[in-house]
Amino acid sequence: MKAHIITIGDEILIGQIINSNAAWIGEKLSEININVGSTSVVGDDVKQIIQEFQRTYDSNDIVIVTGGLGPTHDDVTRKCVVDFFKTDLIIDENVLDDIKKFFEVRNRKLTKTNEDQALIPEIATPIRNSRGTAPGFWIEKENKVFVVMPGVPYEMKGMMESFVLPKLQEKNQNKKIIVRKNLLTTGIPESVLYDKLGNIEELMEGNKLAFLPNQFGVRMRLNIEGNSIEEANNKLDEIEQKIRSLVGRYIYGKDNDQLEEVIAKLMIDRGFKLAVAESCTGGLISSRITNVSGSSQFFERGVITYSNAAKVELLHVKEDTIQKYGAVSLEVCRQMAEGVKAISGIDIGLAVTGILGPTGATPTKPVGLVYIGLCDEKICTAKEFHFGDNRLLNKDRASQAALEMLRRHLLGIDYDD
């Protein structure tokens, strides 16, 4: 079954609101194996909305519409439904009761405008709204399903979960099952990852593999088809195994995992404690680590030594090392990692120093140059990185590289890049 999602509202077209409704609905439909082939956004305009109804109704099995069901003058969706299906509005007594109760409970006075929200297109089954006043509409005609819901995310989600998703699942006697998994990599460019995987067609056995890069790394999304959940999951396991045998060292997690959560688990499992010394990342690494609930079990302290004085006073970096090599250097970075470990009396010290831009470059040290250092009981090492020229993206990249360096260290994987 093929579905299309229409979102109605000028505020989305001009970017005042991001279309999170379509994303949420798309995710939920995918979960029950309904294929969302396309989505669209149109403004609060009767003619345009009816045209969009026609176009998408013709070429899909399911059309899901949100928005424009409120009580004010710019909410025209109900009128469009009536025109499009050539039907009439009739009062639905159950919905009217719902609305009356909604106002009673809140001690608010019911107006004529509110009462009118109980007017439902005759062709539709009302979808009752436990979280607001506007009902939704479920229309079945010519073996197609046409669903209309309010644009308020909380109300729409309530209707989807209690009514729309169960009904669609019932109708969707599915043959083909699709399972999805994301494998998250970092510290390897997209093109290198691609090359290391060799012949993708052969590897995936006709299934889909997508590469989705951002400043935190490259996400590989696998879509695997099967005749049953078991078959699809077995195929997924088999293909994932092959991928991991080729590029497993770069994979730090799956789906919505965050690298800091992976680190937290590894650190707590091993009973290690961490201290962090940051210069250019300015606290971002510590902030990411402390995003994880329970991080106090392994994160002891952090210092942000933005000035040279702070590096010397807090971390005992040698003044003549700064003089000789500069604050952004392999040597200073190593001393920072060593220093933060020593003052905290814990297992691992992690340190970052660099030039993130847009200013601060020197003839020998360009914007994007970053050093990351790591010291534990046995080793004390630092590595050079080259990132781009955007300060904020560089902060993300540097924090990600530092956490990845720690991950590979904990797992005994070389950071070769």
Add this chain to the structure above:
Amino acid sequence: MKAHIITIGDEILIGQIINSNAAWIGEKLSEININVGSTSVVGDDVKQIIQEFQRTYDSNDIVIVTGGLGPTHDDVTRKCVVDFFKTDLIIDENVLDDIKKFFEVRNRKLTKTNEDQALIPEIATPIRNSRGTAPGFWIEKENKVFVVMPGVPYEMKGMMESFVLPKLQEKNQNKKIIVRKNLLTTGIPESVLYDKLGNIEELMEGNKLAFLPNQFGVRMRLNIEGNSIEEANNKLDEIEQKIRSLVGRYIYGKDNDQLEEVIAKLMIDRGFKLAVAESCTGGLISSRITNVSGSSQFFERGVITYSNAAKVELLHVKEDTIQKYGAVSLEVCRQMAEGVKAISGIDIGLAVTGILGPTGATPTKPVGLVYIGLCDEKICTAKEFHFGDNRLLNKDRASQAALEMLRRHLLGIDYDD
């Protein structure tokens, strides 16, 4: 001129990524008075993409496409452009140079896959990409404009700002003028702000005012119409003046201003230096401050004293104060602010301690309890705040409240809530 935006990518249809590109482009086009009538999303499927090109090209003056331009097999947009416009691919030497330089600077090896990205549809003007390797395409035909850009937001935005928006603005001679401005407030609830403004209709003289709250505060968006830029701007100035006379103390900036940028300007203007001691915010305040280029002019250092030992050793917080009042208390917070100021030898110390959840609450100290302290040469104060129960939102709220406390301190405005 009527525009349509097409976003390409399965990941958007299934809700893994929210379509922020369309929102951003829609906002930018609105700003130069180009009307975005509709937007759509289609999957990584050649046939479907070409159909969507045809449909939207027929009924719009401008079509803007993002996504599917990467170097891997699932990036099919370029092929679709070639098929749709019945053109050929040719190597663009300038683009090839850009790509070679991109890899040179990053010390990475160029592959054949990367080199192929310099192949441009013959009909197109390449849009050069200073932030990545895939070029965009600008196509003008039959008085229509067709633009294709990569889906990576940072790369797309670079192309829009440096090339696409200026070119479109040139082509668009407009009549009715709308000017927009956002006034950013924090430390005041939406309903209180609303009440303080009194009669909104009268205040706005028929123009639009929207309230957009999030964890950082409430944004007021003004849309002001006029027959000319001058007329609209004069009206805007007049209305803004009235709003500021009512709630100016809560307004920290406008449009895309960040509170940390406002702080940076104030601190640098006054020649003050800052040190920050964080417990629950875990480095977020320092990270936000150091997001601002030039922050090293006033930010001396930060410490993240997650453990009690770190509070005592680094900040000289008294052990018996922690024993008596607990680490999350007004007293410890004040000592943290005092301590970080003293060890850094600078003008202002800012400190935060709290319980951000989901764990860590005690019978007397609930999740969401946060103390923020500030010390300078004259005063040493701390304040109690109560936030919600979501850890990450609480981090944002606490960091915003701390920065706002500093802003009001610098401007001599009472923090009365």
